Amino acid sequence: MLRFATIGSGWITDEYIHGAKDSGLWELSAVYSRDRARGEAYAQKHGAKLVFTDIEGLAACKEVDAVYIASPNAAHYSQCKALLQAGKHVICEKPLCAQAQKVRELVTLAEEKNLVFLEAIMFMHLPQRAVLEEALQKIGQLSLAKIDFCQRSSKLDSFLEGQVPNIFNPQLETGSLMDLGVYCVYPALHLFGKPESFTADAIKLNTGADGNGIITMKYPDKLVTLTYSKLGQAGANTDFQGNEGTVYVESISRLANISLWHKDGSTEKIYGEDEKYKLMGWEAKDFHRYITEPEKSREEYAHCKELSIWVAEFLEEARRHLGIRFESDGGA
Numbered sequence: 001m002l003r004f005a006t007i008g009s010g011w012i013t014d015e016y017i018h019g020a021k022d023s024g025l026w027e028l029s030a031v032y033s034r035d036r037a038r039g040e041a042y043a044q045k046h047g048a049k050l051v052f053t054d055i056e057g058l059a060a061c062k063e064v065d066a067v068y069i070a071s072p073n074a075a076h077y078s079q080c081k082a083l084l085q086a087g088k089h090v091i092c093e094k095p096l097c098a099q100a101q102k103v104r105e106l107v108t109l110a111e112e113k114n115l116v117f118l119e120a121i122m123f124m125h126l127p128q129r130a131v132l133e134e135a136l137q138k139i140g141q142l143s144l145a146k147i148d149f150c151q152r153s154s155k156l157d158s159f160l161e162g163q164v165p166n167i168f169n170p171q172l173e174t175g176s177l178m179d180l181g182v183y184c185v186y187p188a189l190h191l192f193g194k195p196e197s198f199t200a201d202a203i204k205l206n207t208g209a210d211g212n213g214i215i216t217m218k219y220p221d222k223l224v225t226l227t228y229s230k231l232g233q234a235g236a237n238t239d240f241q242g243n244e245g246t247v248y249v250e251s252i253s254r255l256a257n258i259s260l261w262h263k264d265g266s267t268e269k270i271y272g273e274d275e276k277y278k279l280m281g282w283e284a285k286d287f288h289r290y291i292t293e294p295e296k297s298r299e300e301y302a303h304c305k306e307l308s309i310w311v312a313e314f315l316e317e318a319r320r321h322l323g324i325r326f327e328s329d330g331g332a
């Protein structure tokens with residue numbers, strides 16, 4: 001078994017720990033929190049032996065092989081860098097970094113150190129992605145894809161009451177594009193490659209963060225729209241339209257409830273849904289496999305790295321179009 005540590009004490013870390021332990025491949029040896037008491041409570045909750053309140057201490061720990069990072073986006077780069085430099089494998093939550101150059105730098109650093117550095121994006125690691133891709137082969141010429149992730153934020157009410165939750169705080173490099181748009185960008189770039197061009201619009205909040213957005217990607221033979229929002233809940237979800245049929249996906253991030261509509265009017269359900277921790281367990285399994293079976297997983301892991309760079313480049317360019325600026329962008 002490999003030993004892992006966590007950074008971040010939110011619900012998503014709970015799910016990752018559950019999924020990683022459930023895989024039978026990982027043992028939780030340490031947790032990091034900025035606050036000692038919170039760290040100790042979190043370690044107790046999940047049965048971890050060690051607690052760190054400084055990244056350097058965690059990085060130097062001999063009882064940790066790999067680290068799962070689920071801190072606010074603005075902390076990702078420095079935490080990933082410190083851990084990779086110290087010889088830890090790293091799986092870091094999406095989106096990796098606000099600037100593509102930082103993602104390239106971290107990918108190179110990991111390669112130099114012979115470590116695995118992975119973006120925690122479920123879509124790339126779910127077995128049902130093969131179900132989706134097989135269904136897309138059955139719908140003829142695809143001309144329009146509408147990829148959607150609109151989910152009313154659980155923090156919206158506190159925002160409307162005048163607070164600035166982390167998720168609407170540009171100082172933490174968050175907002176709708178970075179939080180939910182990334183889930184739409186990933187399948188678009190994985191399935192269709194880079195677009196010829198794109199247009200983008202967003203509604204900005206008084207904090208400077210984007211509350212929602214619409215991006216239209218243009219390919220020679222198809223249009224791909226990405227709709228994402230933290231201000232309202234979606235009803236229509238994702239569909240891929242071909243001239244022989246349509247593939248519907250209720251949740252693009254979890255690849256849940258996939259159906260195939262045939263041109264004779266019939267509809268076939270081809271995939272249901274899984275619990276969140278199971279979904280995260282798949283990325284924990286792949287992370288383990290890339291570390292322990294590098295030869296067998298070389299091509300797959302290389303694709304993940306390339307896609308992480310493409311996604312970071314796309315998000316950065318989209319932010320430029322939308323006027324979403326972070327302090328780390330520098331300049332005027």
Ligand SMILES: NC(=O)c1ccc[n+]([C@@H]2O[C@H](COP(=O)([O-])OP(=O)(O)OC[C@H]3O[C@@H](n4cnc5c(N)ncnc54)[C@H](OP(=O)(O)O)[C@@H]3O)[C@@H](O)[C@H]2O)c1
Nearest residue numbers: 008009010012033034038070071072073075093094095166
């Ligand atoms: N894969 C998914 O489905 C999924 C779902 C949700 C979020 N995410 C990703 O996970 C990451 C964390 O998201 P989240 O919503 O959990 O974030 P969050 O609640 O704002 O913060 C996560 C943790 O980071 C620490 N933290 C809070 N504020 C911080 C600050 N200003 N500076 C440094 N550390 C701080 C806290 O832990 P301590 O106080 O213990 O240090 C907190 O528990 C993001 O990258 C997000 O995109 C992924």
